[in-house]
Amino acid sequence: MKRSTLIASLFALAVAMLSGCAVTDVHRSQQLDGSARWALLPIANYAETPQAGERAESILTTLLHQRGVSMLTPAPRSDNGGLPEFDQNAALDQALSWARSQGYQYGVTGAVEEWQYKTGLDGEPAVGISLLVIDVNTGATVWSASGSKAGWGYSTVSGTAQQLMSSLVSDMPL
Numbered sequence: 001m002k003r004s005t006l007i008a009s010l011f012a013l014a015v016a017m018l019s020g021c022a023v024t025d026v027h028r029s030q031q032l033d034g035s036a037r038w039a040l041l042p043i044a045n046y047a048e049t050p051q052a053g054e055r056a057e058s059i060l061t062t063l064l065h066q067r068g069v070s071m072l073t074p075a076p077r078s079d080n081g082g083l084p085e086f087d088q089n090a091a092l093d094q095a096l097s098w099a100r101s102q103g104y105q106y107g108v109t110g111a112v113e114e115w116q117y118k119t120g121l122d123g124e125p126a127v128g129i130s131l132l133v134i135d136v137n138t139g140a141t142v143w144s145a146s147g148s149k150a151g152w153g154y155s156t157v158s159g160t161a162q163q164l165m166s167s168l169v170s171d172m173p174l
Contacts, residue, residue: 021149022147022148024148027143029173032174036105036106037103039102039104040061040107043056043057046111049157055115056161075107077091092109095107095109108131112127125155125157127150131165147164147167151163
C-alpha cells in the first residue's frame with residue numbers, strides 16, 4: 001500500500017513539474033481585425049543576447065501570418081552605421097510615427113526580457129517575452145501578453161521562444 005502511494009505521489013510531482021515550465025498572462029481585449037493594415041514595430045531587447053528583439057520579430061511575423069494577419073509590414077529601421085539602437089524608446093516612437101503617417105491601424109511590438117541558455121550542467125533555454133498590439137492612431141494598447149518559458153536540455157532558445165510566442169499569439173482575438 002505504501003509503495004503505490006509513493007508511486008502516485010511521484011507521478012503527481014512529475015506532472016506538477018512538467019506543467020510549471022511556462023508562465024503566461026494575457027490581457028483579453030476587443031476583437032482585432034486581421035485583415036487591417038498591421039505594422040511590425042521594433043521589439044525592444046532587454047536581454048543580454050544581442051539582436052534578441054530582431055529574432056523575436058522574425059518569429060512573430062510568421063506566427064501572425066499563420067493567424068491570418070495578411071498585411072503586416074515591418075517598420076523601416078534607422079541606419080546607425082551597423083551599431084545597435086541604444087535608445088529603444090526613440091526607435092519605437094519613430095516607427096510608430098511612421099506607421100501613423102502611412103495609415104496603419106495596428107502596430108505590434110513588445111520586449112524580450114530573457115533569451116539565453118541557463119548556466120549549469122543541462123544548459124536549458126530560457127525565454128521571457130512581452131507582446132503588445134497598439135492602436136496606431138490613439139497609441140492605446142489594445143492587446144497585451146507576457147510569458148516566460150524554460151526548455152529542456154536538448155531544446156533550442158529559438159524553438160522555446162517560438163513555442164512561447166505561439167502560445168501568446170494564439171490568445172490574440174483575431
